[in-house]
Amino acid sequence: MKKIYLFLAFCLVGLQAKAQDYKTENIILVTLDGMRWQEVFNGADSLMVDDTGMIASQGSLLEEFWHPDPLQRREKLMPFFWGTLAQEGQLYGNRAYGNYVNNANSMWFSYPGYNEVLSGFADDERINSNSKINNPNVTLLEYLNQKDEYKGKVMAFGSWDVFPYIVNEERSGVPVNAGFDIATGDDLTDVEKTINRLQKEIRGPWGGVRLDPFTHHYALESIKKHQPKVLYIAYGETDDWAHGNKYDQYIWSAKQTDAFIQELWETVQSMPQYKDKTTMIITTDHGRGVTKRTWTGHGDAIAEAGEIWIAAIGPDTPADGEMKEKGQWHSAMIARTIFQLLGMEYPDSKAEPAIQEMIR
Ligand SMILES: [Zn+2]
Numbered sequence: 150m151k152k153i154y155l156f157l158a159f160c161l162v163g164l165q166a167k168a169q170d171y172k173t174e175n176i177i178l179v180t181l182d183g184m185r186w187q188e189v190f191n192g193a194d195s196l197m198v199d200d201t202g203m204i205a206s207q208g209s210l211l212e213e214f215w216h217p218d219p220l221q222r223r224e225k226l227m228p229f230f231w232g233t234l235a236q237e238g239q240l241y242g243n244r245a246y247g248n249y250v251n252n253a254n255s256m257w258f259s260y261p262g263y264n265e266v267l268s269g270f271a272d273d274e275r276i277n278s279n280s281k282i283n284n285p286n287v288t289l290l291e292y293l294n295q296k297d298e299y300k301g302k303v304m305a306f307g308s309w310d311v312f313p314y315i316v317n318e319e320r321s322g323v324p325v326n327a328g329f330d331i332a333t334g335d336d337l338t339d340v341e342k343t344i345n346r347l348q349k350e351i352r353g354p355w356g357g358v359r360l361d362p363f364t365h366h367y368a369l370e371s372i373k374k375h376q377p378k379v380l381y382i383a384y385g386e387t388d389d390w391a392h393g394n395k396y397d398q399y400i401w402s403a404k405q406t407d408a409f410i411q412e413l414w415e416t417v418q419s420m421p422q423y424k425d426k427t428t429m430i431i432t433t434d435h436g437r438g439v440t441k442r443t444w445t446g447h448g449d450a451i452a453e454a455g456e457i458w459i460a461a462i463g464p465d466t467p468a469d470g471e472m473k474e475k476g477q478w479h480s481a482m483i484a485r486t487i488f489q490l491l492g493m494e495y496p497d498s499k500a501e502p503a504i505q506e507m508i509r
Contacts, residue, residue: 172465173463175378176378180434181387182383182385183435186243192219193225235470241459246472248472252481256277262435262480265479267288269485291321303377303378309357329348372416391445428465436456459504478504485503
């Protein structure tokens with residue numbers, strides 16, 4: 150009997166040592182709404198990018214984004230992705246190599262996509278609209294916020310005003326600054342006061358979605374002010390410009406978001422509590438169509454709208470760059486991957502397996 154206990158004790162020590170092998174202590178999860186894998190891996194699309202109808206003062210799209218070689222073209226569009234992430238991280242989803250990332254859900258629009266990323270599984274029965282309904286599923290953010298180590302150190306920022314419901318802010322206690330929320334509290338920084346003011350003065354083109362610079366700068370300021378251990382940032386512009394058939398604005402937003410992500414990464418890598426202890430995972434909630442008519446839309450009537458991508462960078466992720474092996478991944482695999490990086494088992498058995506290639 151004693152021998153068995155001794156053996157069990159060794160196993161437990163072994164498991165603990167394994168968990169401590171990971172260097173990740175903080176997570177930054179980023180999403181770009183409806184950003185196509187086609188642009189991520191091939192740059193601006195020849196079907197849509199042209200200067201016809203452009204106002205000269207806005208510059209030339211072809212000059213800024215076009216090159217006949219897709220490898221150069223994607224660098225022009227997303228220099229951080231194809232510089233730092235390609236050198237030090239991983240990019241999944243280039244279907245030219247049979248490296249497939251898809252939605253696990255079959256809806257191919259936003260709430261089901263975000264639910265899948267955040268809770269680890271598709272829930273087509275219950276999550277089948279974009280309505281402002283509190284998510285019945287517990288997300289990875291909520292599970293972490295229940296743990297002493299992370300309580301009060303989990304925060305979310307989003308451009309779309311449905312995020313407080315997707316994260317179930319009410320039940321989870323995870324603060325969500327989304328839509329046209331301003332920064333509140335009696336210890337506002339000068340930066341937060343300025344963003345609050347500008348957000349009221351600059352209305353933007355949409356009802357339920359604010360322009361991404363507001364989301365970005367609130368989130369960036371929260372990193373400096375609160376040092377959250379788990380931060381979720383959901384950019385939204387790409388999807389809304391695409392719905393409006395504004396390809397120029399869509400690719401400008403993609404390029405700007407790439408710069409935002411670079412700023413996030415450089416900021417955390419300059420702070421001792423984050424440097425070389427933070428993993429950043431970036432993905433999208435759904436894909437979109439591929440023709441001049443269908444690229445603006447998504448949903449289950451558009452064949453390609455379930456095709457997506459995932460990127461990652463961090464101390465526990467091998468620097469494989471663009472992933473070229475054949476295989477199938479889902480955005481529903483991210484939740485368990487994040488828990489494994491933090492040295493924990495994901496508490497929901499319905500969640501899909503972790504992406505093992507992402508963890509050293
Ligand atoms: Zn959409």
